[in-house]
Amino acid sequence: xxxxxxLLRYLRCASCLFVPLPRPSAFASSHVADLYxxxxxxxxxxxxxxxxxxxxxxxxxxxxxxxxxxxCVFAVLGPLGWYxxxxxxxxxxxxxxxxxxxxxxxxxxxxxxxxERFGAERHxxxxxxxxxxxxxxxVLMMNVVLVWAVLLGPRWLHG
Numbered sequence: 001x002x003x004x005x006x007l008l009r010y011l012r013c014a015s016c017l018f019v020p021l022p023r024p025s026a027f028a029s030s031h032v033a034d035l036y037x038x039x040x041x042x043x044x045x046x047x048x049x050x051x052x053x054x055x056x057x058x059x060x061x062x063x064x065x066x067x068x069x070x071x072c073v074f075a076v077l078g079p080l081g082w083y084x085x086x087x088x089x090x091x092x093x094x095x096x097x098x099x100x101x102x103x104x105x106x107x108x109x110x111x112x113x114x115x116e117r118f119g120a121e122r123h124x125x126x127x128x129x130x131x132x133x134x135x136x137x138x139v140l141m142m143n144v145v146l147v148w149a150v151l152l153g154p155r156w157l158h159g
Contacts, residue, residue: 056106056110057106060105060106060109063109064105064109066105066109066137067102067105067106067109070101070102070105071102073098074098074099074101074102077094077095077098077144078095078098080094081094081095081098081148082094082095084152085151086155090151093147093151094147094148094151094152097140097143097144097147097148098144100140100143100144101137101140101141101143101144104136104137104140105137107133107136108133108134108136108137111129111130111133112130112133115129115130
């Protein structure tokens with residue numbers, strides 16, 4: 001099909017919608033956006049993203065007591081996991097499971113902030129969303145207990 005003088009190919013999605021694809025030669029250029037409109041990101045873009053990430057961590061530290069508590073727990077469990085891990089894989093599992101809790105807490109806090117932006121009035125769906133975010137953090141906390149118990153429990157029981 002011709003549209004605005006350019007040949008577009010169409011890809012049929014599972015939802016029976018047609019998504020236009022740019023000409024194949026457009027993929028060769030480094031200054032053309034991808035299928036979703038994102039321009040190529042260079043070193044400056046990576047630095048900007050890192051700056052925004054650090055601002056997000058700072059905001060979580062300043063405004064979220066649960067995140068501060070989880071960081072303090074990680075300050076203890078992180079080095080302990082490094083010391084107690086018998087191999088690189090065990091260390092990654094012990095420390096990574098704790099980091100997942102903090103990542104989910106960031107997601108939960110961001111979701112709660114968006115919900116609060118639209119008003120403090122009680123709404124069933126807003127309450128359900130907050131409860132589910134909290135439950136996701138809880139599930140990952142149980143994952144920490146499971147990973148630590150499976151990896152370190154046999155050592156403590158047998159030796």
